[in-house]
Amino acid sequence: MACLKTNIIRIGNSQGIRLPKTVLQQCGLKDEDEVELEIESDQIIIKSTKNPRQGWAEAFIKMPKKKDDQLIDSEIQTNWDKKEWVW
Numbered sequence: 001m002a003c004l005k006t007n008i009i010r011i012g013n014s015q016g017i018r019l020p021k022t023v024l025q026q027c028g029l030k031d032e033d034e035v036e037l038e039i040e041s042d043q044i045i046i047k048s049t050k051n052p053r054q055g056w057a058e059a060f061i062k063m064p065k066k067k068d069d070q071l072i073d074s075e076i077q078t079n080w081d082k083k084e085w086v087w
Contacts, residue, residue, distance in 0.1 A: 004020070004023065006018060006019075027046075027048070028048065029048055033048060033049075033050070034048075034049045034050075035047060035048055035049060036048075036049055
């Protein structure tokens with residue numbers, strides 16, 4: 001994990017830090033994204049509020065209606081599958 005140094009800057013009546021674009025990209029964050037701040041001992045932890053799988057449950061429910069729940073690959077059986085595999 002790389003260690004970067006930056007300065008605390010004044011932003012109006014508040015203070016902040018500037019994060020390099022490369023750091024935001026590595027974390028999957030963009031301008032205007034919402035983040036959570038956690039304080040843990042002497043550390044500030046910045047986390048995205050986005051859930052990467054948000055909406056998946058609803059999408060899975062819609063899949064059968066769109067006939068999008070079929071296997072993409074055809075089923076392949078080997079001799080082992082036919083003779084030795086036991087449920």
